[in-house]
Amino acid sequence: MNTAELAEVGEKLHEALGKEYYLTYAGLKQEPEFGQIYDRFHVLLEEDALQAARRSDSATLLEWVVGVRVGRKVASLEEEQLVKERATVLRFDDQEVPLLRAAIELANSPDRDYRIALDNTRSREAAKVLNPIRLKRFELEHEEVCTLGYADYVTAMGELAGIDLYGLNAAAQAFLENTQDMFRESLSQLVRARVGVTLDQLLRSDSAWTFRADQYDAAFESHRMIETAIGQMSEMGLDAQQGGRVRFDTEEREGKQPRAFCVPVRVPEEVYLVIRPFGGHNDYRTFWHELGHAMHFSAPSRELPFAARWLGDNSVTEGFAMLWDHLTMNPVWLERYTDLSREDISNLAFELAVQELHLVRRYAAKLSYELSLHSGDFTNAASEYAATLSEATLFEYSEDDYLIDVDPGFYCARYLRAWQMEAQLASTLTERYDHDWFRNPEAGAVVRSLTEQGQATPADLLIQEVTDSELSFQPIIRRLETLLC
Ligand SMILES: [Zn+2]
Known part of the structure; x- marks a missing residue:
């Protein structure tokens, strides 16, 4: 097998997986059949494919082939998890709540006793049903990369991704340290108003409600959402639907995941x-x-290689996703695209900034915990999980979630890099095109030309090229300080 053949089969595999993912998660198909798809593309699992990737001199192709092998190993466990998640119903105090609805209920319930009862049942049941599957999954992942000759899982993931996981972790721990006081102060203000308890009484079941910002719902009507997005993008000279390549599936359908998602087919x-x-x-x-x-995903030219269109450093696609989602937290954007009063905008922007700080701190803690989880034999992981996450977020976490709350393959590192990329990019666009850069076609042209490269360039190099700076937590801290201090 040569590199071209590898890429050709790879693209067909991803198209098939993308279609299956879309159908299953959009509620158009009941039983997921990811395993069968991997079976159809078994040539990618053979030694020949691995050798072709090694010979190609492309770190991206090698990371991907290893990922496909791991993906095949855990496909049946992933399907089993999905089926069990859908079938699990939480029963407490004469109530019945499907497991997959728990997150929505937690975010929407002002009744603290109800949230506590629901979340206790959720974590206990999820641990009982899902932890054995998750444990098996991580064991298989470790086993697979070790048979490929890597010393251990952490080394393999860092080398394959080209990310210095320990260096990123050191920066993340410094971020936790540097933002500790700002977080305590701003969170206690928000918690006093919304939950009515002190910081030392906070539980994880309070977190979604703390950041729910429900008093502003009327300014964010669902029927105006797509129209607002299309309008704002066109002010930037961009087409949200990319000439029909982006397809919005907005129909109400049973079995459709409650959370929005994007999938390239x-x-x-x-x-x-x-x-x-x-x-x-x-x-x-x-x-x-x-x-x-x-x-x-809909921006690159068909002429770009498979690896640049489908693969590469996912910090980049997460970075562009964050560049857009952070607009909705920007006071200048809120003033232009909502009917909120100035006072509401400043209060909402404050709440969203506390939430942002909470999220970045949570992911900083996850990286440190996951490095430790994947370096050991899982025995003391549960207590370490609860201690690390509780300390960073100030919400008390349950040990039960120590395997469910883990993104396989250190995806948390991609999110942290995406946060860094977004903050640096937004700050550069603001410097060059002013505070309303998201309405400026010149800024739109810059973003378009970057997205047209797909993921050919990893986030650190992309930021260096565009802004002549390194990825760091500094731009995140600077922006949060203007909103919180
Ligand atoms: Zn994303």
Whole structure:
């Protein structure tokens, strides 16, 4: 097998997986059959494919072939998890809540006793049903990369991704340290107003409600969402639907995932953005995020190689998704695209900034925990998980979630790099095109030319090329300080 053949089969595999993902998660198909798809493309699992990737001198192709092998190993466990998640119903105090609805209920329930009862049942049941599957999954992942000759899982993931995971972790821990006081102060203000308890009484079941910002729902109506996005993008000289390549699936359908998602089926010609809008700021934020992915996947030319269109550093696509979703947190954007009063905008922007800081801190803690989880034999991981996450977020976490709350393959590192990329890019665009750069066709042209490269360039090099600076947490801190201090 040569590099061209590898890429040709690879593209067909991803088109098939993309289609299956779309159909299953959009509620158009009941039983997922990812395993069968991998079976059809078994040549990619053979030694020949691995050798071809090694010979190609492309770090991206090698990372991908290893990822496909791991993906095949865990495909049946992933299907089992999905089926069990759908079948699990939480029963407590005469109530019945499907497991997959728990997150929505937690975000929408002002009744603290109800949230605590629901979340206790959720974490206990999820641990019982899902932890054995997750444990098996991580064991298989470790085993697979070790048979390929890597010393251990952490080394393999860092080397294959070309990311210095320990260096990123050191910067993330410094971020936690540097933002500790700002977080304590701003969170206690928000918690006093919304939850009515002190910081030392906070539980994880309070977190979604703390950041729900429901008092502003009327300004974020679901029926205006797509129209607002199309309008704002056109002011930037961009087409949100990319000449029909981005397809919005907005129909109400049983079995459709409650959260919006984006999935490419052919790159760049066929990219789905699936939503089930309920209204509220979070819907807008999620929609703009997925639109960022959709506009990124539908931007590159067909002439670019498979690796640049489908593979590469996912920090980049997450970075473009965040560039768009962070617009909905920007006071200048809120003033232009909502009917909120100045006072409401400043209060909402404050709440969203506290949420942002909470999220980045949560991911900083996840990276440190996941490095430790994947370096050991899983025995003390549960208590370490609860301690690390609780300390960083100030919400008390349950040990039960120590395997469910883990993104396989250190995806948390891509998110952290995406946050860095977004903040640096937004700050450069603001410097060059002013505070309303998101309405400026010249800024739009810059973003378009970057997205047209797909993921040919990893986030650190992309930022260096465009802004002549390194990825760091500094631009995130600077922006948060203007909103929180
Ligand atoms: Zn994303």
